[in-house]
Each structure stands twice: as structure tokens, then as C-alpha cells.
Amino acid sequence: MSKLKVLGICGSRRDESVNMKLLRYAGSMVAAEGHDFEIFYFDDFPLPLFDSDEEAKTGIPENVHRLKQAVREADAIILASPEYNGSITPLLKNAIDWVSRTSARLQVTDEWKGKPVGLCSCSPGAMAGLRGLYHVRDIMVECGGLVISEQVSVGKAFEAFNEDGNLVDERTSGFLKAMISKLLEVSQALKKA
Template identity: 40%
Template sequence: MATLKLLAISGSARNGSLNGRLLAAAAQAAASRGAQVETIDLRSLALPLYDGDLEKGAGVPEGAKRLRDALQAADGVLLATPEYNGFPTPLLVNSFDWLSRLQADGAAPAGLAVTAGKPLGLVSASPGLLGGLRSLNFTRQYLSMAIAMMPVPQQFALAKANEAFDEAGALKDPKHQAALEAVVGALVRVAAALKSPS
């Protein structure tokens, strides 16, 4: 079978982001299962705040097309979401809002065509006691209902994330690692099953 391809996305653009560190640990776990993991930096897409007038005048920005192409090439998605006042970051939501505006154009599919049924593994990290759980649940609802992705049932919210990693970026607590591995394992299994011919 061809190599499984996963796309890793962090909703945080901050240098040294805890979610970026958790995503890196998840990507390593996926790679250990034989998956090829590519990472896309949402900040590098340079997407303006969604505005219908802007879309009407200038069209959908190239950054949204880059996100579409990366998602189209992936068999599944690993996504880490921070929590800002109980919700995912504007960066994350705005990126997918722009993606949803892409219509089919020649050989290029519509934005939602590449996300429909796409397997998704969700994790979050926060210095707080809930580990970003509120944002995690909102992100699950948003990406499944509005963007038509297919989250696996397993998810992981890492509480006190500022104390959770060693100097090498690995999770100190074996229970945390096991919870992360459960999400990654479920994503790899589902994505591989959907990729395989029936």
C-alpha cells in the first residue's frame, strides 16, 4: 500500500507554542507508524480576515488555495488547537472560512470537496487545568459540521502543558503519551482504511 500522508496543522502562530510542541510529538508518533507527515503554517498563508466585499473584489486569496492543495494531498489531518477565551484561535477559524469559499475551477476542486470525509485527529494544549478542552470541543463541532471533516472519536487535551514536555520536546508523563498515541493511532487506522481499495 502507498505511504499514508498526513497534514499537521497548528492553530497557534506563536513562537514556542505549546500546541506546536504537542503537534510535533503527534507527528513523531504518526511517523513511527509509517505515515509521512507534512506541516503547514497557517500564518504563512497570509490570509486577511474574511470579508465578503474583499472576496467579491479580489477573489479568494492564494493562501486558501495553498491550504486546499495541502489538504487534497493528505489522507488525514492532525490538528492542534489552542484555546483563547474558550474558543479556537481566529487564525484557525479564518483559514478554514476562506477555504470554504473556494469554488471548483477547472481541475481544481472546491475547498469543501477536499475536506468532506477527511479523517481528523484533534489535540489541544494549555497551561490551564482543562488543557484547552472547550476549544477542542468547539473545533470538533466546527470542522465536522461546517467543513465536513470526520474527526476520530479519540481526542487529547493536555493540561498544564507548560510543565509537560522535557528538553527534547517529548511528553514526560507516560499517560499523556499514551493518550496522544491513542488519537494518532485511531487517525492512522481510519485514514489507512479509507485509503485502501475495498
């Protein structure tokens, strides 16, 4: 079994983001299986809002290159995101669009193609961000990502974690573990192929 590199991307930059909590918890599960886990922090590497004219004039911004490289080097991706008005957040959509940019002139390719992706969401509301994940799924599939069927949505997010950042509810934690196991299994199989 090879050691895998898993990249986490969060669809929220809020300081106390519950989705970042969920992503870190997912990362701890990946690490517990003996694999590497890293998060791409948009606070450290903010991305400009995509603008075709600007791209044509100035090319691909440095932080976009960083994100594209991180996705390229990863064996699998975990996306954790809230839903905004029942859909994907602008932060995540912008990042997905930038990574999907292909251009022979700018020498960039779409790093999502063939990349295994696992989805999770978190929300203080009862819908748990579930509706947004279906939009994220559609977009990622359109980009050529291999989105696994299993996904996890955590409702009542402000009460969902203990002080150590672990999910309190064992059943939900079990769903997350199952999602991660499948993601790792698919990534291992692709790495071998």
C-alpha cells in the same frame, strides 16, 4: 498498508507555542509509524481574514490555494490548538472557513469533506484547551470532516514537555498515540475503499 500523508495545522502562531510543540510531537509519532508528516506554517503562508466582498473582488488568495491543496493532498489532518475564552482561536477558525469555501465561479471545492481529522490541544491552564476542542469538533463536522472520537488535551503545558519536545507524562503520551493510531486506521481504510 499504504504510506499516508498527514498534515498538521496549529491554531496558534505564537513563537513558543505549546500547541506547535504538541503537533510536532504528534508528527514524530506519525513518522515513527512510517508515514509522511508535514505542517502548514501560517508564518510562512499567512491567510488574510476572510471577507466575502474581498473574495468576490479578488478571488481566492494564493496562500489559501496552498492550504486547500495541502488539505486536498493529505490523507489525514491533525489539528492542535489552544482555546481562547473556552473556544476556537480566530486563526484556526479563519483557516477552516477559507478551506471550506466552495464556488463554481472561482473553481474551488470544500477540501474538508470526508477528510479524517484528529484533534488535540494544549494549555498552561487546568482546562487543557478541552472546551475549545468541542467547538472545533462541531465546526469540522459541519464542514464534513470525519473527526475521530479520540482526542487529547494536555494541561500544565509549560511543564508537560522535556527538552527534546517529548511529552513527559506517559499516560498522556499513550492517549495521543491512541488518537493517532485510530486516525491512521480510518485513513488507511478510506484509502483502500
